[in-house]
Amino acid sequence: MLNKESKWVRAYTNIAFIKYWGKKDETFILPQNNSLSLTLDAFYTETKVTFDSELKADVLWLDHVEQDEKALKKAQVILDIVRQKAGLEDCAKIESINHVPTAAGLASSASGLAALAGAASLAAGLDLSKTELSRLARRGSGSASRSIYGGFAEWQQGTSDADSFAVPIDDADWDIGMIFIIVEDAQKEISSTEGMRRVVETSPYYEGWLASTATDLAAIKTAIAEQDLAQVGEISERSALKMHALNLSAHPPFNYWTPETIKAMQKVEDLRAQGYPVYLTMDAGPNVKLICKASQMEELKNILLQDYHADQLVLAKPGPGLQVLEDEQE
Numbered sequence: 001m002l003n004k005e006s007k008w009v010r011a012y013t014n015i016a017f018i019k020y021w022g023k024k025d026e027t028f029i030l031p032q033n034n035s036l037s038l039t040l041d042a043f044y045t046e047t048k049v050t051f052d053s054e055l056k057a058d059v060l061w062l063d064h065v066e067q068d069e070k071a072l073k074k075a076q077v078i079l080d081i082v083r084q085k086a087g088l089e090d091c092a093k094i095e096s097i098n099h100v101p102t103a104a105g106l107a108s109s110a111s112g113l114a115a116l117a118g119a120a121s122l123a124a125g126l127d128l129s130k131t132e133l134s135r136l137a138r139r140g141s142g143s144a145s146r147s148i149y150g151g152f153a154e155w156q157q158g159t160s161d162a163d164s165f166a167v168p169i170d171d172a173d174w175d176i177g178m179i180f181i182i183v184e185d186a187q188k189e190i191s192s193t194e195g196m197r198r199v200v201e202t203s204p205y206y207e208g209w210l211a212s213t214a215t216d217l218a219a220i221k222t223a224i225a226e227q228d229l230a231q232v233g234e235i236s237e238r239s240a241l242k243m244h245a246l247n248l249s250a251h252p253p254f255n256y257w258t259p260e261t262i263k264a265m266q267k268v269e270d271l272r273a274q275g276y277p278v279y280l281t282m283d284a285g286p287n288v289k290l291i292c293k294a295s296q297m298e299e300l301k302n303i304l305l306q307d308y309h310a311d312q313l314v315l316a317k318p319g320p321g322l323q324v325l326e327d328e329q330e
């Protein structure tokens, strides 16, 4: 056991290139397929946990605002596992700050739950390996399992709680980046959890998704090893569009797109027609993310500024894994 240390822990968000879209076990958050993501440097969460015998209940402060029970629930899954592992009964105070660019409105469960896994285990005096941290973060939110690592990480679905965790794939120290086009910052109406549940239960295409995702995953790993941006981009775009096609094929159907989403998708095609290697990905919301060369991001931004305000465009490069911060924040 380590000393119990209440330190700030930082985790960066990740965006999936091969999407996680469906669980086989909702309690343990075991996915239906392996997924693969890139951790990015533009969005992160910093979190500190303090276990305190004086507290009567767990409390969560997000961006200096105390959160309600609903927001606390996911966090408590992680706190309870940590308390059990450490033999602790104290309640905890969680302080968390989301660092997202102005107007983006992109609170991220991946960075949030990964930072919490790191901060809670540190505060309880547990000395967890990255694999154990990934498993712990996964219990809060599946995608958080991948934010333990920088660069490209693969979440291996596994067969049980013990073997479902992320592994590092490539440090992404090559010419790849992402441009976020923020078309809207409203909260999504159908959460990822609900959306994927409906798809698994009702989409007639789900088997096809699983079979083709295994093929995509093998292909993208080869493309990453070869630093082949065009291949990485094409495969990612395909994975995202298939995920969104599942939503349209669910019963009742749903989708995350707005007219502005379609316009941004069209923009990606236009850029490609102009010869830029640019590919899109989208998650459980209307915003569009462009996979591109990091070295071309400024040039692409200048073109996109003809259609978007500067604060709608966020440029991101590959980011690092979980970090313990030595300095006291704020």
Ligand code: DP6
Pocket (backbone or CB within 6 Å): 015, 016, 018, 019, 020, 021, 029, 035, 109, 140, 141, 142, 143, 144, 192, 193, 282, 283, 284
């Ligand atoms: C579309 O990790 O938010 O971003 O495990 O239910 O908390 P829960 O879901 P979450 O889902 C992320 C879905 C996605 C694709 C991905 O990140 O792989």
